[in-house]
Amino acid sequence: MNCEKVKELIITDYLDRQVNEEQKEQIEKHLASCRHCKEYELAARKTVIDLFNNAERLRPPEAVWHKIKEKIEEEQELTSPFADLIRRIKSFLYVPKPALAVATIIVALLIMVTIIKLPSENQEIMKANLENQENQIECITYLLRVFNQDSMNENNGFGTSIEDYFL
Amino acid sequence: MKDVSDNIIIEASEGSIESFESIYNAYSFFVYNVAFRVVHNIDEAQEVTQEVFLTVYRKLKSFKFKSSFKTWIYRITVNLAINYAKKRAKEQKRTVEYDDKKESNKAIDSIGENIEREQQEKVIATLLESLNPDQRACVVLRSIEGLSYQEIAESLNININTVRSRLKRARETLLVLRKEMVQNEL
Numbered sequence: 001m002n003c004e005k006v007k008e009l010i011i012t013d014y015l016d017r018q019v020n021e022e023q024k025e026q027i028e029k030h031l032a033s034c035r036h037c038k039e040y041e042l043a044a045r046k047t048v049i050d051l052f053n054n055a056e057r058l059r060p061p062e063a064v065w066h067k068i069k070e071k072i073e074e075e076q077e078l079t080s081p082f083a084d085l086i087r088r089i090k091s092f093l094y095v096p097k098p099a100l101a102v103a104t105i106i107v108a109l110l111i112m113v114t115i116i117k118l119p120s121e122n123q124e125i126m127k128a129n130l131e132n133q134e135n136q137i138e139c140i141t142y143l144l145r146v147f148n149q150d151s152m153n154e155n156n157g158f159g160t161s162i163e164d165y166f167l
Numbered sequence: 168m169k170d171v172s173d174n175i176i177i178e179a180s181e182g183s184i185e186s187f188e189s190i191y192n193a194y195s196f197f198v199y200n201v202a203f204r205v206v207h208n209i210d211e212a213q214e215v216t217q218e219v220f221l222t223v224y225r226k227l228k229s230f231k232f233k234s235s236f237k238t239w240i241y242r243i244t245v246n247l248a249i250n251y252a253k254k255r256a257k258e259q260k261r262t263v264e265y266d267d268k269k270e271s272n273k274a275i276d277s278i279g280e281n282i283e284r285e286q287q288e289k290v291i292a293t294l295l296e297s298l299n300p301d302q303r304a305c306v307v308l309r310s311i312e313g314l315s316y317q318e319i320a321e322s323l324n325i326n327i328n329t330v331r332s333r334l335k336r337a338r339e340t341l342l343v344l345r346k347e348m349v350q351n352e353l
Contacts, residue, residue: 011338012331016309018316047294047345048338052310055291056284060199064213065191068220069184075225076182 003037006030010041015049176236180227191220194237197312198244204295204307205248206255215251219244234321241314241322245304252300290348294341302337305330 006027013019014027031038171193178186198219203212222243230239295303301323308314308322320327 008335011342012335016316016334043346044338044342047342048306048310051287051291051294052306054287055204055311056288057196057200058203058212060195060216061213064199064216065188065195068191068217068224069188071217071221072184072187072224 001026001030003030003034006034006037007040010037011044011048014041015045170237173232176227176230176232179224180230187224190223194240195220198240201244201304201307201312202248202251204311205245205300205303206252207292207296208255211251211255215244215248219247222247238318238321241308241318242324245308245322249300249304252303256300290345293348294344297340297344298337302333302340305333306337306341309334 009019009023009027014024019027031041171190175186175189179190195216199212199216202215202219203209206212206215219240223240226243230236295306298306304323305319308319309316314322316327316330319330323330
């Protein structure tokens with residue numbers, strides 16, 4: 001067994017105790033006579049085996065289990081027969097979101113149009129009322145004028161003392 | 168690592184939280200430690216651990232007792248951790264938060280031992296960081312978790328010779344880097 005093959009086995013199967021007895025014997029025989037490979041074996045053992053063997057093992061925090069449990073319970077609720085019934089009812093009453101959005105926009109537009117439209121309508125009503133009032137005044141003025149003219153034309157009078165007094 | 172009985176697995180698959188907690192108690196150390204060593208970050212290790220157990224819970228009903236439950240969990244863990252590490256490797260490099268957030272299950276050591284342990288953990292973290300996620304997973308499963316080559320092959324769904332070659336390349340990288348680190352320390 002040459003140095004290259006020995007090193008390859010050292011860094012994998014030999015250090016990981018995956019070699020058979022025969023291979024193990026051959027490698028150890030080589031190591032006993034090859035200082036370079038022996039140094040390689042010691043360095044490799046120290047770095048890739050001993051260092052990691054002493055690696056600290058960490059305890060998962062309690063919160064991890066609580067979060068997992070919480071999620072599982074949520075999922076169980078979602079898959080329970082009662083939840084299934086609620087889902088069916090919801091799907092029966094389901095209104096697709098785009099339709100809901102369109103409906104909301106239409107209602108909002110109607111409200112806006114009504115709000116904007118009302119003041120203009122009021123203005124028109126007031127305008128009409130004003131016109132009516134003006135017409136009425138004109139009518140009354142006309143009637144008064146006619147009445148006055150008639151009165152003037154009929155200046156003959158009745159020749160009474162009361163008439164004289166007032167005129 | 169203690170194993171769980173088939174009954175526990177069946178009960179958990181039927182929705183028993185208590186039985187699922189037994190599964191969690193049996194495997195959470197392994198899952199969390201593999202996740203931490205592969206993703207190299209405490210918060211992400213917690214996320215991976217949660218994801219692993221939620222995946223296990225969701226897939227429990229489809230678990231056929233043809234293969235080992237332990238290997239099945241190993242596979243889910245390693246796959247999720249490697250995917251997470253690969254995804255994160257594309258993003259900016261993160262610092263190891265070991266110093267701030269570690270929760271050791273061991274008794275409080277003396278100050279001297281603590282310093283030595285922390286230095287050792289930094290060396291391990293630096294060495295593991297130099298490997299790609301696939302190589303890192305092999306080293307963690309073999310050198311920290313003590314899985315056999317066969318178990319690693321089954322967990323990663325690869326050939327046993329691929330396990331051997333990944334370990335060889337990874338360890339050669341580690342030896343070179345460690346030598347450089349020692350020379351820099353001197």
